[in-house]
Amino acid sequence: MSIVLETRDLSVHFGGHVAVDGVSCAFDRGILTAIVGPNGAGKSTYFNLISGQLRATAGAVLLEGRDLTALSAPKRTQLGLGRAFQLTNLFPSLTVLENVRLAFQARLGPGLDFLTMAISHSELHDRAVACLERVKLQTRATFPAAALPHGDQRKLEVAILLALDPLVFMFDEPTAGMSVDEVPTILDLIEEIREQRDKTILLVEHKMEVVRRLADRVIVLHQGKLVADGAPAAVVASTIVQEAYLGVAHV
Amino acid sequence: MLLSGDPPRGRILSAMLATIVAVLAVAPFLFPSTRALAVAERIAILIVLTASYDMLLGYTGIVSFAHTMFFGMGAYGVAIALTRFGAGWGQVVIGALAGMLLAIVVAAIVGLLSLRVRAIFFAMITLAVASFAQILASTMRDWTGGEDGLTFEVPKTLTSAFRLGGGYNGNLVTYYLIFTVAAVLFLFLLRVVNSPMGRVLQAIRENEFRAEALGLRTLWYRTLAGAIAAAAASLAGSLLALQLRYTGPDATLSFSLMVDILLIVVIGGMGTLYGAIVGATIMTMAQYYLQPAMGGLANAFSGVPLMQAVLDPDRWLLWLGLLFIAIVYFFPTGIVGRLRTP
Structure with missing residues (x-):
């Protein structure tokens, strides 16, 4: 090992x-x-x-x-290194889907991409939806993160970590x-x-x-x-x- | 596509925006007077200036007081080029580009400062830098004309000496130049805030700590946002210079203009970009027409002692202030924020 x-x-x-x-x-x-x-x-x-x-x-x-x-x-x-936080730590007024998508986007590296439309990045979208399905939040994709009950916010936190796909998962x-x-x-x-x-x-x-x-x-x-x-x-x-x-x- | 997948959402709001844009699009034919055209031009320029500020304040959560400085850089760029090298289109382009380049460089330097200082301290630094720019503009007399500013000739195509037939002249060309550039810049900014980078800016506003934990280098994005906003503000300044054929510290660099920008963004609705259109229109209309309207009302109430005093045209700022307090009180998320369906 x-x-x-x-x-x-x-x-x-x-x-x-x-x-x-x-x-x-x-x-x-x-x-x-x-x-x-x-x-x-x-x-x-x-x-x-x-x-x-x-x-x-x-x-x-x-x-x-x-x-x-x-x-x-x-x-x-x-x-x-991927980290999920003990106190829920999200982007409250962005949607559930956008919260996850940001994690994918972060992995793609420094974004000089300011001329394409975020919503047209279907690959990012699909992968984010797949992450949400794994935590069973796909039906909440368009809700603002702040509108989720506490338990769902914790799930979202995990979905973000899944999206980062790190070598080391750190769950607090x-x-x-x-x-x-x-x-x-x-x-x-x-x-x-x-x-x-x-x-x-x-x-x-x-x-x-x-x-x-x-x-x-x-x-x-x-x-x-x-x-x-x-x-x-x-x-x-x-x-x-x-x-x-x-x-x-x-x- | 044109709206970058971010339509206004909401029937009243869409109607309001469509009306403003439609009226601006045909303003020279609806209101032939020079004054009305100047109002329409100012609205178009202010829309770009405040939309670019909204990208910082509303989308990224950066409080800066240096936005008029970038506006001034574009205006002085064009003004100095035209004053020194004569009234030609090449000079306009070079002046605008030079102003924009300077704005981008300065914005990048100021943006990098946000590595060390955050929030209110960053705002204070921008205030200091803006004051410094104002002092420079007032004292570098040979270049900027000092407090008096610069008055200059613009290319002949933009003046009333350029006849178009049907009673129209170069003023029409000036108007449509301003309108077109402003429209393109607004749509560009709308695209930026709806791009992947725009989402990161919102993420920084929402939770910078988390954004960093996702691996997003927030300093880089803050600086990029600052540079783009500065470039747009600078181009708006260049348009103002062409409109006024004059540039001075009060027209572009003043702190009261900075306060106007802040008010427009807050009244229109932070983080919506469309708020700039609504806010800039209301603000400009109020500034140009509230005083005369009050004069009319005061005359109508000339027999009533107290009413006449209250409606005295000299007190128009009082009413403007009350209007703003009412708007902020009843629409804490701004007019667009209120009218937008989630």
Whole structure:
């Protein structure tokens, strides 16, 4: 198996507070790694450091051996890091379809294309519709994103990520705030991507049943540090995790 | 095709726009007076100027106060070329192109500044740059004529000395030159905002953070939008120079014109482009006809003491202000935004 993404001693300080503290971890192709830990453990911050929304104080991020640390977020996305956000993060007054189409367009590179009509790009259109079908949102294609219920906005977020077709999928609590009957759509989709075994998937997740179902590997962050790493069953059973994270739930 | 797949949508709005465009298209034959023709010309020029501003403000969410500066560059480009090298078509073209080139370069530099500063701070920088341009225009007397501006001859085809028969003359040529160029520029801008790049501009307005996370280099798009808007504004300025046969700091660079542009975009409807047509028409008509209309009303109420004072023609700005407040209050998304069916 080959390493696709790697962080080396990745750290970030906010003033005196060390939010992520020297995390070294390598992620293999085709493996879904769940990142767990209590609130404030630094999971989302770790994601931000990888995808470039935050600059690291120290350490490095490598994608297929290439050092990304100095690159901007757009550049990292172009190189293959795809990120879905924990808080829904869309283009609210653009339509559902346009939200997805922008992702396709972004992949096509710098657009000097200001003389053709956006609506006449039928290939972009068709591919965006195909993405929406995968998350079962095709009937909502012409709605403004802001008009969708929360669960559908989460699905749209995933559809955008599918459109980017990155090497590394980064999901930050993809099912947060979704109703019980909507959750399977998203989980099935993530499982489908995992089963293709050619993508690297990082999943920040609180729900243990989701982790058990999807994860090939679990890493635990606690107070910014990587404290456990291994197969899901072993990690969940380990003392350190019981104390750091699960202990809270089991008291 | 002509409207880039972005029709006005909405029956009242379509009728309103069709009326404005139709009247503008035949204005010289409907209203032969010089003053009426000047109003129609000004509307056409302001439509381009404000539509290009709407591309920045309404579509991309960039607040800039330097738009009149680009307008002035086009006007001074033509004015200086005609003053220095004589009244020929070559000079008009070279002057307009030089102004446009300068506008594009300056817009690109200002746009790149937005890498470091955002929102209100960027607006402040544009204000400073615009003030600087205004000072330059006032002080570089040898080139710009200073505060007095430049008065110059235009090619003979555009003057009343050029006879067309049927009582028409070169003023008709001037009008249709302005109308045609303005129409082409408006349709061009409509195409730009409905292009893939236009969608990216909207994405930047909606959620720049997300746009970057999609891999879109927003700085590049913001700068490109700024350069295109500046080029269009500059060409509108060149048209103004040909219309007035004069250019001065007050005509093109003044801050009050900048405020007019902002008002037109907000009243017409931000992010619609069609709002520029409606807004520019209302604004220009009000500026030209509200004062005389009030004079007429004041005379009609000459016996009523308070009414006469309220309707005094000198208070036309008060009424214009009230009109604008009413429009903004009742149509927060602008006239076009209100009339447009989603």
